[in-house]
Amino acid sequence: MSNRAITRRHALLSAGALALVGLGGPSSAQTEKPAADLKPGEWTWYPERALSGPVAVIVSLSDQLAFVYRNGVRIGVSTVSTGRKGYETPTGVFTVLIKEKMHHSRAYNNAAMPDSQFFFGGCALHAGGLPGYPSSHGCVHLPRAFADLVFGVTHNGTPVIVTNERSGVGSLSHAGLVLTNSDLKAVEQLTGHIAGKKLPTDRKGSDQDALAIVVSGADSRLIALKNGEEFINTAIGIDRPRFPLGTHAYLLKGVDAATHTYDWMAVGLGTGHEEKIDRQREIAASARLVIPPEVYAKIARNLHPGATMMITDLPAHPGTRSGADFVIMRDSAPA
Numbered sequence: 001m002s003n004r005a006i007t008r009r010h011a012l013l014s015a016g017a018l019a020l021v022g023l024g025g026p027s028s029a030q031t032e033k034p035a036a037d038l039k040p041g042e043w044t045w046y047p048e049r050a051l052s053g054p055v056a057v058i059v060s061l062s063d064q065l066a067f068v069y070r071n072g073v074r075i076g077v078s079t080v081s082t083g084r085k086g087y088e089t090p091t092g093v094f095t096v097l098i099k100e101k102m103h104h105s106r107a108y109n110n111a112a113m114p115d116s117q118f119f120f121g122g123c124a125l126h127a128g129g130l131p132g133y134p135s136s137h138g139c140v141h142l143p144r145a146f147a148d149l150v151f152g153v154t155h156n157g158t159p160v161i162v163t164n165e166r167s168g169v170g171s172l173s174h175a176g177l178v179l180t181n182s183d184l185k186a187v188e189q190l191t192g193h194i195a196g197k198k199l200p201t202d203r204k205g206s207d208q209d210a211l212a213i214v215v216s217g218a219d220s221r222l223i224a225l226k227n228g229e230e231f232i233n234t235a236i237g238i239d240r241p242r243f244p245l246g247t248h249a250y251l252l253k254g255v256d257a258a259t260h261t262y263d264w265m266a267v268g269l270g271t272g273h274e275e276k277i278d279r280q281r282e283i284a285a286s287a288r289l290v291i292p293p294e295v296y297a298k299i300a301r302n303l304h305p306g307a308t309m310m311i312t313d314l315p316a317h318p319g320t321r322s323g324a325d326f327v328i329m330r331d332s333a334p335a
Helices: 008-015 144-153 184-194 279-287 293-302
Strands: 042-045 055-060 065-070 073-079 092-095 098-104 112-120 123-127 140-142 159-163 168-174 211-216 221-226 229-235 248-256 261-268 308-312
Touching (some): 042 144, 055 261, 065 144, 073 144, 092 112, 123 144, 140 144, 168 248, 168 279, 184 293, 221 293, 229 293, 248 279
Parallel strands (some): 123 140
Antiparallel strands (some): 042 073, 055 065, 065 073, 092 159, 098 112, 211 221, 248 261, 248 308
């Protein structure tokens, strides 16, 4: 169990999240099959498609699949086993909080949980049993070899996005994705803060550089955390506030030095496919944010490749968090 504080609101969810691990299964093999044809325990891994850049993990509960993207390019997909009835894996946009190469469950008889990456209370990505259907106590089970590969490319702060449907992924190049009321000179200066920065690296399970930004339409607030610690909590403006923003997740890939634009990976949540996003919809949502210049300047100084930004219509107050993670998206169960 993670030693992070867990709010009372989510205590029941987290209490059953750790899973008994059966490391066997019908198969556990690399294959060249399309994602839709993978059998329990099968996976694909093509890291050469994107040799560097920030990583995101997207879990589709309805498909029992996990997709791994690096620099906006899919480098892996695997069958998974998520939480069974009564122990459902929570849907949401989370980030990796703690990584442990070998964790032992305190809740379930010291059961081994290899390659654990905790993203919500006691919920983790880790190697586990893969019977072909949801069987865990809330965790996301992966094939052992695949779990080891994913563990090697993530870091504290890597986004883990759990939805009921597949989610589209695409790239956005936009000068003012989180700053719309700025002239080009200011954008050039602000994007310059990222020059030379690299992806965060793990430091004994903690990373001081991991930045996450959450914008709540319900609260008209922006909250930013560094390594799970809140350092910005401010009111912002939202154009046409009576219209919903929707739920959006963005992962910063870097900056185009020639055009001074931010390059983002955008995730279109619950689209039913993973090939594309509606770019205009993603840009339009972010363009409605009116962030005070001094707040954006502080954000810009702390931005780095791998930083995440999340927009939601839900509240983002402490009651929606468990420890340092944000629960910003809850989608309904599939019919």
